[in-house]
Amino acid sequence: MPFSSRSPRSSSASFPAPSPGSVVAALRAAGCVFAEEEAELLLAAAGTPAELTALVDRRVAGEPLELVLGWAEFRGLRIAVEPGVFVPRRRTEFLVEQALAHAPEAAVVVDLCCGSGALGAALADALGDVEVHAADIDPAAVRCARRNLADRGGHVHTGDLFEALPGHLRGRIDVLAANVPYVPTGEVPLLPAEARDHEPPVALDGGPDGLDVLRRVVAGAPRWLAPGGVLLVETSDRQASEALGVFARGGLAARLARSEEGYAHVVIGVRER
Structure with a gap:
């Protein structure tokens, strides 16, 4: 189920920011074992409420966290990754x-x-x-x-x-x-x-x-x-x-x-x- 029924938009005007608690709840409901840690990363990665909703929707749909973020941690480095x-x-x-x-x-x-x-x-x-x-x-x-x-x-x-x-x-x-x-x-x-x-x-x-x-x-x-x-x-x-x-x-x-x-x-x- 999508995190929000509203489509992501380029502008965050009048688009309420999901609360950290609601992000954690959505991730936990989707089966993410480390929901709190993932929520923190997604919150840091999003520039606008609309972007946050889009990121959480992708993760809830089963996309790997690293692909959602665009990077994976490896020996203390941020390694860029992309779909495919x-x-x-x-x-x-x-x-x-x-x-x-x-x-x-x-x-x-x-x-x-x-x-x-x-x-x-x-x-x-x-x-x-x-x-x-x-x-x-x-x-x-x-x-x-x-x-x-x-x-x-x-x-x-x-x-x-x-x-x-x-x-x-x-x-x-x-x-x-x-x-x-x-x-x-x-x-x-x-x-x-x-x-x-x-x-x-x-x-x-x-x-x-x-x-x-x-x-x-x-x-x-x-x-x-x-x-x-x-x-x-x-x-x-x-x-x-x-x-x-x-x-x-x-x-x-x-x-x-x-x-x-x-x-x-x-x-x-x-x-x-």
């Missing part, structure tokens, strides 16, 4: 932590299957003076990533995995972060509606067992990593054992890192010198 682009998950911050632990002085970083470019932005923010590249097959994701990496000197490329990258990166990449899609095809319809209905299938569907894209990334990674360079890929607990085997068969020294708190699983593979 994968929203970065907080659990993926663990992948960034692992990358920094393994390569604290990395000079060349690539965010493959970049989506919004959150990984590249977070790594560039932490590493400082670093050459950062990002790539995605989806033009909407590329457009969004360019917004997020512009002030960090990032280079964003359009194309299918390594085909998108400039040749001069071959053998030079210190950190290759690839948040590949890893949901098995048959399980995509079972995802929460916020993901299933608002994010592109190409960012979710990892093939019959969820590991098709991971296999392709691992197959190409040794030719692009610098000696000692590291590939990091997020996966699920159920897929971790097979993913480790893929890394090993691909010639990478691999191990699994787990975050029980964040329910995150990252396979880490190193190109041995």
